[in-house]
Amino acid sequence: MSPVRFWDLLTEAERAELVGSGHSRRFHRGERVFSEAEDDGSTAVIASGKCRVVAHGEDGVGTYLALRGEGDIIGEMAAIRGGPRSATVTVVSPLVMAHVFAKATFHRLLAARPALTAHLLVVMIERLREADQCQADLAVASTELRFNRLLLRLARAEGVHTRDGVEIAGVTQLDLAGWCGISRESVGRHVRRLQSNGVLAAGRSRGRLVVRDLEALRHGTLLTPS
Structure with a gap:
């Protein structure tokens, strides 16, 4: 799981607005929260539980990207850039509770609270650093x-x-x-x-x-x- 969690960066006011703007959903082990190629653009913040993030190439071979857990944001890339999702997010704990936001709602929140965009940028930079380190490890091992x-x-x-x-x-x-x-x-x-x-x-x-x-x-x- 990322050492920088989106929820931890938020103020109490930002957390309250997020929770009030989305809807809570429950996902069970093995259930997909998001799937590659879908184009709904929704985003979620995990309240409890763990999810595995895997991306598949054209040959169908999967790449393990990360585990996301409590406080992590997921689905943000598709919401920001639009288009199909680039990875599948699957529940690996018995249960995941998440705050889910429609694409339009998430965009409205980012526009209304610029600090949320700054928090999101911090998380995304850290995730790029993680990915680069994993790629470097594979290249020489x-x-x-x-x-x-x-x-x-x-x-x-x-x-x-x-x-x-x-x-x-x-x-x-x-x-x-x-x-x-x-x-x-x-x-x-x-x-x-x-x-x-x-x-x-x-x-x-x-x-x-x-x-x-x-x-x-x-x-x-x-x-x-x-």
């Missing part, structure tokens, strides 16, 4: 390092602590391959390697990984790229 870093990112952002370890749900090997730019065969090899080292729990079920040793995984992200 071996497949092993890419996989370790993605897994650590997912564990920290989406992981649920259980008695078996940190569980990452709703992720397939095909997802992992696309998100870190490696083959599905490489993903399988890296999963087996981490299982043999005790970092991942053995006997992985479809769409579920359990990180047993988060510190060892973190150490694996510090390996010298090859």
Whole structure:
């Protein structure tokens, strides 16, 4: 999740106006808040819960962009620039509550309160910095390092602590391959390697990984790229 959250930048008056201008919606795990290619232009601020943001290329391969949570704004790019959305936002927590704003309402708010535009700019600059850093990491990393870093990112952002370890749900090997730019065969090899080292729990079920040793995984992200 972004370290700079839109809601945290707002004054109490700005928060009150936002809540009064939008409508509250509830989304359940697996439900899409926004989908790529749709053109409604609405925007939302997450009040509680977590959402995964993934973009797909023309070949259908997905790229993991971010996890957004409480206080984060989503859908703002489509609202500002117009046209189809460039990413899909899916709920990964049991429930997400969000304040949703129609495109015209959001534009009216930005025009009436210039400070909101300034807050939005701060968030967008931080997100560009995040994206640039992720791209730089992928450019110089071996497949092993890419996989370790993605897994650590997912564990920290989406992981649920259980008695078996940190569980990452709703992720397939095909997802992992696309998100870190490696083959599905490489993903399988890296999963087996981490299982043999005790970092991942053995006997992985479809769409579920359990990180047993988060510190060892973190150490694996510090390996010298090859």
